[in-house]
Amino acid sequence: MTCPDHRPTPHLVVDADLLAANVAAMAAFADERGLALRPHAKTHKSPDVARLQLEAGAVGLTVATVSEAEVFAAAGCPDLFVAYPLWVDAAKGARLRDLAASAALSVGVDSVEGARAVAAQLPGGAVLVEVDSGHHRSGVLPSAAGALAESAARAGLDVRGVFTFPGHSYAPGVTADVAAEEAVALGAAAASLARHGVEPVVVSGGSTPSAAASDAGVLTELRPGVYVFGDAQQWELGTVDAAGIALSCVATVVSHAGGNVVLDSGSKALGADRAAWATGYGRLLDHPDARVVLLSEHHAVVDWPDPHLPEIGSRLRVVPNHVCNAVNLADELVVARGGETVDVWPVAARGANT
């Protein structure tokens, strides 16, 4: 076990070499398939990580909010896509116009009302039509994409193409099926645009679980996020193995109550995410048979697989279930290489929800 820093726990540590390997591997995969890579920066919220991604060939970044876009534009990112059906009022419009003055900017739309609001505030702005490929969160049906694109184009917007988030890939054993659904949905949506006189230049999809199965015959662009770090969800889905997980939460054993190991990494450090199929509230990086059976704000109760418990006061590495929410709870990422702290990166877009 390597706990590279003696700062107070809980805190998040990034293994610089594993991070670099993850960044390089996804860049190489996208390059081999002829896909543009536009990583989702909501995972890391860090200009330092974004720089690595852009240096490795990413065409730009994906963000979820205008305030995330503002952070990464200020850090010099030249190309930003807000993959979200923004509601653009006057105040948000002014912020979008500022952004568009400093970076290539595109945003999502999934309704005529939303597109008209973008057009009113950002005349001629670049948009992509969001398509629901089966996650049933936001986005129009593929067959409705063309009509929306035509409305947006008539409102004066530059409709660049279509995008989807195949979020239903976050479940065991479904990767190939979800990637196939994504390709069918995006292909149908692109065809719908063409029928309505809008030529789709960008056909964008991809999540970390489904990226490897993406159909490069349909997609032009991938937007995975979690791959840079990995997390317990991806470990349990088989997308990464423990040896590739680049981020963990260093926690201290504070109690042996009930014969368990109680750690100080609770939901205010790890996030409270727990999918129905997850085996616990997070995993122990160096103890794969341990299970976090109870999580409260400052306690992670771990069912330990053998009677010899790690000592009270010792430190363990916990892998959050969902790394995006864990990072958003931290002000900084401690960067380590070979067991030594080499840097501290601010989570510059933490809390950037608007």
Next chain:
Amino acid sequence: MTCPDHRPTPHLVVDADLLAANVAAMAAFADERGLALRPHAKTHKSPDVARLQLEAGAVGLTVATVSEAEVFAAAGCPDLFVAYPLWVDAAKGARLRDLAASAALSVGVDSVEGARAVAAQLPGGAVLVEVDSGHHRSGVLPSAAGALAESAARAGLDVRGVFTFPGHSYAPGVTADVAAEEAVALGAAAASLARHGVEPVVVSGGSTPSAAASDAGVLTELRPGVYVFGDAQQWELGTVDAAGIALSCVATVVSHAGGNVVLDSGSKALGADRAAWATGYGRLLDHPDARVVLLSEHHAVVDWPDPHLPEIGSRLRVVPNHVCNAVNLADELVVARGGETVDVWPVAARGANT
């Protein structure tokens, strides 16, 4: 519906009058029962809310971490209890000594190792022995409390008494049973201390769901937290009704995808908490029949109870399932009275996990 501010969504709004009423009601309840009230400040993380609680008669504050204690000590709180089995290394010891110089300070212990570490760093420090009353998180069995107290006293600590968190009260229909278990456990623990020659001065318990059923014949002190704001968990448990909920997250309708209402208040604004018995990922304050059926980082998908959906661009008030985690995601609380913004309070202890 009252959305008192036009700042970007999502953001948290506190109704000042409801907050004041909640603070006053718990203070009156504790006073009537002859119980000291030491509210848990992890809920609000706000010196402004703490001031209201102390002015209403609270004997001090409860906190979960040393860094929370530092925030409230700096804000002038004279009496702080860290209700947590701290592991005190040299660095944390120095911080505790600084704290003890500016406020009456006590901390939790639930192991001999933990008590010795406190004693080494904070000689003569005040401690309470944590007891497990059925939540099975941290704390010793009641019958073991006396032996631990005796060890702590021999190490030179000032053992003030016993405390528990009856966290298993967060479930439907169990309040009276859990409060009875709490009283039995605390009573047994106090008796165990006395048998070991340690007179318990403080017998501390209480959660928001169980507070009203607390046994004032056993307890001397209550430590509820959530009561100041209320949340969807308490609404569903029947501890509060919607008319008493003082905090909500103002969100914008961004999409009607799938015939649902999609809001911009995701897990990065509300927190990802969802108890097994919860009916959704949060509630709509003004629409009790609506259900948040899907929550991702920036989307709350709401199954709307009638075919007429609120317009895209309109604003709704969402009640987080677990307010403590929602507040910890925000930098500030917008304070409103009668529909007008009257103040903005910093969440000064946001992220104070160490």
